[in-house]
Amino acid sequence: MSTVAIDLSCVRKSYGDKIVVDGLSFAVASGECFGLLGPNGAGKSTIARMVLGMVAPDTGKMTVLGEPVPARARLARARIGVVPQFDNLELEFTVRENLLVFGRYFNMSAREVEAVVPALLEFARLESKADARVAELSGGMKRRLTLARALINDPHLLVMDEPTTGLDPHARHLIWERLRLLLARGKTILLTTHFMEEAERLCDRLCVLEAGRKIAEGEPRALIDEQIGCQVIEIYGGNPHELSSLIRPYARHIEVSGETLFCYAPDPEQVLVQLRGRVGLRLLQRPANLEDVFLRLTGREMER
C-alpha cells in the first residue's frame, strides 16, 4: 500500500456547456482526513462519485488505493466504504439484515458478516436495535447504521458525501466523535461538506472549491491564519456603507454580506471604540474561522 490513498491530476468534467470539475488536482495521504469544502453545486459530490468510478472524467488521471479509476474502480471499491449523501438503507429490513445483505455485496459469507456485526453495532451505538426495522429508526440512527454498513468490508478509505447534513446537533456531534475514532484507527477519510464547523473539526487538510475549481488548499488553521490572521467583528444593523468608511482606517479588510459587515481587525479595540455610542448596532467579536476564509476567497457567504 502506497502512502497516497487518492491522487487526482488535472481532472476535468463537464455536462454540455457546464463545467462541473475544472482541472482539479489533489492528493490524499493514507490516514488523513481530507475535506472537500464548498457551497452546493461546487462539484463536491461529482468528485466523490468520480473517486468511486461512478463518473468518468473527460480528461485527467485518477488513482485510488493504487488502482487506476474508473478502469479498475471495482478493485478500489472493494477496500472503500461509502456514506452517501442520501440514506439508501433497506427500510423493510432489520438493522442486522441490512448488514448481512451489504456484506454479501462484498462476497462475505453469512458467518463472516455475523462475526463483525457485534462490533459494528457497538460502534454505531445500535446494539439494542439489531432486530428493529430500519423504517422505525430515527434520522441519526439511520446515519449511524449507514456508517456501520460502510465499515462492513473493513475499508481502508471512507468516502463520505455530506455525512451530517440534515441531522440535529446532538446526532451530528455523535457522528463526528465516531469519525475521529475511525481516524485514530488509521482509516483515511475523504469528506465533502458545506459545514465549516465540520471541516474545521475533522479535517487534517481541505480543499476549498468553487464552481469546480480549487480556490485554496491546506490545513484549516493555516488557511485561516494565511487568509485572515486576525480577529473578526461582525456588525449587524446600521448602514453598512457608512459604517465601513468610519472603521476602514482600523481594519485590515472589510466585507459586506447581506446586512452584515465583517471587519477583520488586527486591533479590534480600536474599531469598537469607533462604534461606541451608536444605537441599534449589534456587535460580535470572535476569532476568524473557515467561514471568513470562504467569504474572503469568493466574496460571498456560504449557503447554510
Add this chain to the structure above:
Amino acid sequence: MREGYAAVMPANAYNWVAVWRRNFLAWRKVALASVLGNLADPMTNLFGLGFGLGIIVGLIDGTSYIAFLAGGMVATSAMTAATFETMYAAFARMRAQRTWEAILCTQLTLGDIVLGELAWAATKAVLAGTAIAVVAVTLGYAAWASIIYSIPAIAITGFVFASLAMVVVSLAPSYDYFVFYQTLVVTPMVFLCGAVFPVSQMPSAFQRVAGLLPLAHSVDLIRPVMLGLPTGGIGLHIGALCMYAVLPFFLSIALFRRRLMR
C-alpha cells in the same frame, strides 16, 4: 470509452447472486401476497377462456381448448411475471429506493446488478409459470413429468422478458411510460404468438411476424411438452430466445451506464 464499458460489465460469474439473494429476502417478507397477486390473473384467463370459450371452440389440433390454452397461459404468465417484476420492482430499486445506488458503492458492477435482477425476475417467472402448470396437471390437462421438462423453457422465457423490460426501464423517465410497452408490445404478443389460439389461424403476414417474436418461441417449446406431443425445431426456438435474452441484456447495461454513471 471501450474501457469504460468493460468496467461496468458483470465482474465475474457469481457477483450477481448477492443481488438475487437481496431480492429473495425482500420477497420472503411479502411472499404470500406476491404469489396470490401473480397467480390470480393467469388463473382467471385459464378458467374464464378455457371453460367459457372452450365450449364454443371444441377441439383444437385434437385436444380440448383448455388443454391447448394451458401451455399458452404458462408462457404468458412467465412473460407477465418477469416483465412486471422488472418494470415496476426493479425500476423502484433503481430510482425511489436507491438500492442500486447503494450496491454501486460496493465491489459489484452495474452488470452484476442487472444480471442479478434478471435472474430474480426469471425466478419469479418460474414460480408463476410452474404454478399454472401445476394447476393444469392437477386438473388432468397435462402429465406431471411435463412440468419438469417445461421449467427450463419457462426460465428462459423469464430471462427474455426480464431482459427486454430492462431496456424499457433503462430508457423510461418514469412509471408512466411502462404502459406503452405493456399495451403496444406485451399484450399484442399474447394474441400474435399463439398463446390463446393457433398462429395458423392468422393471415400469413401475421404468421411471419409471430415467427420473429419471443413469446411464439416460448409457446412452441412449452405447449407440445405439456400436451405430450413431439416438439419441432427446438434448436431454433432456444437459439432465438437466447438472442432475445442476451442482446437486450448488454444493451440495457450500456444504456444504464449512460443514465446512472454520468
